[in-house]
Amino acid sequence: xxxxxxxxxxxxxxxxxxxxxxxxxxxxxxxxxxxxxxxxxxxxxxxxxxxxxxxxxxxxxxxxxxxxxxxxxxxxxxxxxxxxxxxxxxxxxxxxxxxxxxxxxxxxxxxxxxxxxxxxxxxxxxxxxxxxxxxxxxxxxxxxxxxxxxxxxxxxxxxxxxxxxxxxxxxxxxxxxxxxxxxxxxxxxxxxxxxxxxxxxxxxxxxxxxxxxxxxxxxxxxxxxxxxxxxxxxxxxxxxxxxxxxxxxxxxxxxxxxxxxxxxxxxxxxxxxxxxxxxxxxxxxxxxxxxxxxxxxxxxxxxxxxxxxxxxxxxxxxxxxxxxxxxxxxxxxxxxxxxxxxxxxxxxxxxxxxxxxxxxxxxxxxxxxxxxxxxxxxxxxxxxxxxxxxxxxxxxxxxxxxxxxxxxxxxxxxxxxxxxxxxxxxxxxxxxxxxxxxxxxxxxxxxxxxxxxxxxxxxxxxxxxxxxxxxxxxxxxxxxxxxxxxxxxxxxxxxxxxxxxxxxxxxxxxxxxxxxxxxxxxxxxxxxxxxxxxxxxxxxxxxxxxxxxxxxxxxxxxxxxxxxxxxxxxxxxxxxxxxxxxxxxxxxxxxxxxxxxxxxxxxxxxxxxxxxxxxxxxxxxxxxxxxxxxxxxxxxxxxxxxxxxxxxxxxxxxxxxxxxxxxxx
Amino acid sequence: xxxxxxxxxxxxxxxxxxxxxxxxxxxxxxxxxxxxxxxxxxxxxxxxxxxxxxxxxxxxxxxxxxxxxxxxxxxxxxxxxxxxxxxxxxxxxxxxxxxxxxxxxxxxxxxxxxxxxxxxxxxxxxxxxxxxxxxxxxxxxxxxxxxxxxxxxxxxxxxxxxxxxxxxxxxxxxxxxxxxxxxxxxxxxxxxxxxxxxxxxxxxxxxxxxxxxxxxxxxxxxxxxxxxxxxxxxxxxxxxxxxx
Numbered sequence: 001x002x003x004x005x006x007x008x009x010x011x012x013x014x015x016x017x018x019x020x021x022x023x024x025x026x027x028x029x030x031x032x033x034x035x036x037x038x039x040x041x042x043x044x045x046x047x048x049x050x051x052x053x054x055x056x057x058x059x060x061x062x063x064x065x066x067x068x069x070x071x072x073x074x075x076x077x078x079x080x081x082x083x084x085x086x087x088x089x090x091x092x093x094x095x096x097x098x099x100x101x102x103x104x105x106x107x108x109x110x111x112x113x114x115x116x117x118x119x120x121x122x123x124x125x126x127x128x129x130x131x132x133x134x135x136x137x138x139x140x141x142x143x144x145x146x147x148x149x150x151x152x153x154x155x156x157x158x159x160x161x162x163x164x165x166x167x168x169x170x171x172x173x174x175x176x177x178x179x180x181x182x183x184x185x186x187x188x189x190x191x192x193x194x195x196x197x198x199x200x201x202x203x204x205x206x207x208x209x210x211x212x213x214x215x216x217x218x219x220x221x222x223x224x225x226x227x228x229x230x231x232x233x234x235x236x237x238x239x240x241x242x243x244x245x246x247x248x249x250x251x252x253x254x255x256x257x258x259x260x261x262x263x264x265x266x267x268x269x270x271x272x273x274x275x276x277x278x279x280x281x282x283x284x285x286x287x288x289x290x291x292x293x294x295x296x297x298x299x300x301x302x303x304x305x306x307x308x309x310x311x312x313x314x315x316x317x318x319x320x321x322x323x324x325x326x327x328x329x330x331x332x333x334x335x336x337x338x339x340x341x342x343x344x345x346x347x348x349x350x351x352x353x354x355x356x357x358x359x360x361x362x363x364x365x366x367x368x369x370x371x372x373x374x375x376x377x378x379x380x381x382x383x384x385x386x387x388x389x390x391x392x393x394x395x396x397x398x399x400x401x402x403x404x405x406x407x408x409x410x411x412x413x414x415x416x417x418x419x420x421x422x423x424x425x426x427x428x429x430x431x432x433x434x435x436x437x438x439x440x441x442x443x444x445x446x447x448x449x450x451x452x453x454x455x456x457x458x459x460x461x462x463x464x465x466x467x468x469x470x471x472x473x474x475x476x477x478x479x480x481x482x483x484x485x486x487x488x489x490x491x492x493x494x495x496x497x498x499x500x501x502x503x504x505x506x507x508x509x510x511x512x513x514x515x516x517x518x519x520x521x522x523x524x525x526x527x528x529x530x531x532x533x534x535x536x537x538x539x540x541x542x543x544x545x546x547x548x549x550x551x552x553x554x555x556x557x558x559x560x561x562x563x564x565x566x567x568x569x570x571x572x573x574x575x576x577x578x579x580x581x582x583x584x585x586x587x588x589x590x591x592x593x594x595x596x597x598x599x600x601x602x603x604x605x606x607x608x609x610x611x612x613x614x615x616x617x618x619x620x621x622x623x624x625x626x627x628x629x630x631x632x633x634x635x636x637x638x639x640x641x642x643x644x645x646x647x648x649x650x651x652x653x654x655x656x657x658x659x660x661x662x663x664x665x
Numbered sequence: 666x667x668x669x670x671x672x673x674x675x676x677x678x679x680x681x682x683x684x685x686x687x688x689x690x691x692x693x694x695x696x697x698x699x700x701x702x703x704x705x706x707x708x709x710x711x712x713x714x715x716x717x718x719x720x721x722x723x724x725x726x727x728x729x730x731x732x733x734x735x736x737x738x739x740x741x742x743x744x745x746x747x748x749x750x751x752x753x754x755x756x757x758x759x760x761x762x763x764x765x766x767x768x769x770x771x772x773x774x775x776x777x778x779x780x781x782x783x784x785x786x787x788x789x790x791x792x793x794x795x796x797x798x799x800x801x802x803x804x805x806x807x808x809x810x811x812x813x814x815x816x817x818x819x820x821x822x823x824x825x826x827x828x829x830x831x832x833x834x835x836x837x838x839x840x841x842x843x844x845x846x847x848x849x850x851x852x853x854x855x856x857x858x859x860x861x862x863x864x865x866x867x868x869x870x871x872x873x874x875x876x877x878x879x880x881x882x883x884x885x886x887x888x889x890x891x892x893x894x895x896x897x898x899x900x901x902x903x904x905x906x907x908x909x
Contacts, residue, residue: 154793154796156796156798156799157792157793157794157796157797157798157799158792158793158799159792159793214798214800252798252800252801254800283800367804368827370818371818372818390801391801391804391805393805393816393893395874415805419874439797439801440795440797441805443795443797443802445791445794445795472795472797497795497796499795501791501794554796556794556796557794581793
């Protein structure tokens with residue numbers, strides 16, 4: 001390799017002579033392209049991955065090269081003519097943060113691929129089975145933050161057995177070896193064990209952020225390990241260890257009390273001052289040591305986010321609020337009192353405590369809400385941008401005095417116990433609303449629901465900036481959905497769940513095709529769509545024709561024939577995640593997506609009309625696709641399959657599939 | 666376009682001619698035509714399914730029942746006498762698409778038959794529907810058959826309790842439990858005077874949002890309609906039950 005100083009000097013010279021140094025370099029080395037091929041593999045770490053991609057039929061999926069090529073032969077050490085270019089590239093690419101931009105940059109040419117791999121610091125794995133951990137750690141060597149997602153979303157609804165897979169353990173060991181400087185880890189729908197958490201705590205001295213969303217498999221022992229071990233020495237000559245951990249968030253993860261193995265994990269945090277900024281444990285189903293928590297909050301001056309579980313009472317919350325008025329995000333715990341005693345004066349105390357929290361912008365919790373305590377949050381309502389009442393059974397009458405103050409509210413999650421009337425109150429005040437989620441108190445079919453198209457339409461009238469909506473109801477009309485499509489053109493996420501299956505428009509008795517059609521047609525930014533109600537193939541024709549940006553589509557109990565699915569697979573070029581259940585789409589439809597499956601993260605089809613044979617054909621036609629046929633019931637249903645979960649993979653089928661998973665090839 | 670061969674019973678404003686019109690589109694540019702025709706049976710299937718899903722079917726006395734009869738078959742065949750159609754099939758996950766009408770769900774031709782079936786048939790519990798995470802479901806504890814949990818609040822006491830109504834056989838047991846829980850005496854219920862002689866009156870909010878006195882309705886009706894309980898105290902309590 002050339003002396004870099006000499007090179008830089010020559011560059012300056014060339015530039016002063018008004019000659020482009022890069023171009024000069026290329027002209028001096030006319031055989032650059034062929035030399036490229038024999039270049040030293042020092043930096044060419046992932047060379048094997050990009051060979052032969054141009055002549056593979058899988059070219060359409062770009063960055064997923066043919067794994068059949070294997071690892072390349074070892075290269076001789078050769079000088080780097082484009083070293084300056086590489087340096088420039090690396091410096092520039094450091095600024096690219098979006099992973100989609102980075103993926104695009106990595107496809108430009110080999111040197112861009114290399115430079116991008118060296119400069120990527122955040123690794124996002126959308127499907128843990130799309131590649132082996134080793135492949136990821138081989139390509140990207142300087143990762144500080146990792147996100148891994150496991151099970152498909154429909155696993156949340158018990159549509160596949162709990163021990164299907166998505167184990168974090170192999171990733172834990174690979175990451176521990178490859179990235180000792182790792183700082184952040186985000187996991188979603190993975191099985192994480194206490195041993196995994198202990199390994200994390202032991203392996204990463206710089207570790208500062210752990211977020212577990214919808215994960216399970218671990219308990220308080222693992223949390224205790226993380227709390228205890230994530231420290232660094234504060235000073236070279238001091239034996240004081242300060243907690244480096246800043247963020248510990250458990251979101252909708254299953255953490256249950258497991259008999260004797262319960263650990264008082266809150267007490268595992270070191271006694272000294274901590275750097276904790278976010279502590280979220282509202283999903284933990286076991287009591288915690290409140291005194292330890294109180295003390296932890298007291299010695300965590302940077303704490304901004306605190307979400308308590310339901311085992312923290314109102315009185316205890318009060319104490320914490322007095323300790324930490326600087327909080328910006330608060331999960332209130334039970335929001336009720338445990339013992340009798342105490343009178344109305346307490347309400348005033350609590351109100352005063354909330355008043356002192358001038359930075360509070362996000363409120364959630366209210367797990368066992370005692371409605372008389374609601375007025376205590378009035379002082380903070382005016383500043384709230386996010387309010388989650390979705391575990392609080394409040395009615396319209398109780399909601400109105402709260403919501404009336406929430407002018408800045410952007411995110412609102414609530415139960416349908418507030419009824420249409422409550423939604424009208426929301427629409428009247430929350431003009432800045434961006435995201436609304438309305439969950440059902442009673443999720444059974446066939447009952448009269450408390451919310452309907454009336455509240456829905458009111459929201460569309462009042463909240464014109466709406467970007468995301470999730471709405472459970474028992475009845476909905478096309479007219480209301482069409483109205484929302486016109487009133488809220490900024491919608492990016494539209495998820496409507498009419499709980500009664502196959503329900504038509506109750507006023508016109510027609511299918512809900514026109515409503516959803518209007519959504520895809522008028523909401524030009526739409527990327528996520530979930531449909532329900534009575535739907536014919538026409539609805540899917542609309543989606544295929546207008547839903548050009550749709551990336552995620554959820555379908556249940558809808559459609560008539562294969563044409564429905566065909567419209568979508570042929571019409572939606574950006575489709576990445578398609579989950580379908582109980583719809584009459586069969587083999588012909590499955591075949592119609594062959595041109596697109598490599599571009600998708602996954603396809604889920606359960607209780608449809610697929611046969612094993614057709615799936616076999618697809619598996620043979622597309623070798624980099626993994627087709628998992630999952631049988632939920634004991635008897636094999638013969639040629640018909642119950643669940644098909646299909647995804648692309650660079651490293652072939654996984655080796656940890658349980659017995660009831662049949663991988664076709 | 667396939668004509669709809671039947672009318673909805675609860676839409677009396679529709680004239681018999683209505684079923685010849687294609688479904689109206691709410692799009693300004695008219696309907697999209699499908700690139701191939703829908704098989705007729707699918708149209709029938711889902712219409713009939715939806716009929717069964719309707720939990721309430723209302724009638725008006727001046728309805729032309731003949732015209733709103735639910736039948737299979739194309740319009741213009743009114744002369745054909747009603748055939749006995751196969752019994753209704755319970756909705757399963759797999760919808761029969763290509764089968765003919767003998768597999769389809771159907772209603773009896775007699776309008777009365779529909780009326781008596783106003784209550785929806787017992788539905789098989791569908792796994793994972795609606796799509797709500799079990800985490801959320803468990804938090805709300807609204808499990809069908811696993812207990813009917815209602816919150817109990819008492820005026821003046823800053824605590825909230827949850828009880829399972831299924832545990833109690835009747836009002837006597839419920840009241841006893843409440844008395845034990847809150848350490849108070851509620852007294853005896855009398856239809857005319859409510860809970861006279863006690864400072865407390867147990868009330869409940871029903872599904873319509875109305876506050877009722879506990880004991881006013883039969884126990885079974887109470888259990889299914891009670892959303893939450895509130896033990897009123899003082900003058901408010903004494904006012905209840907007196908000539909309400």
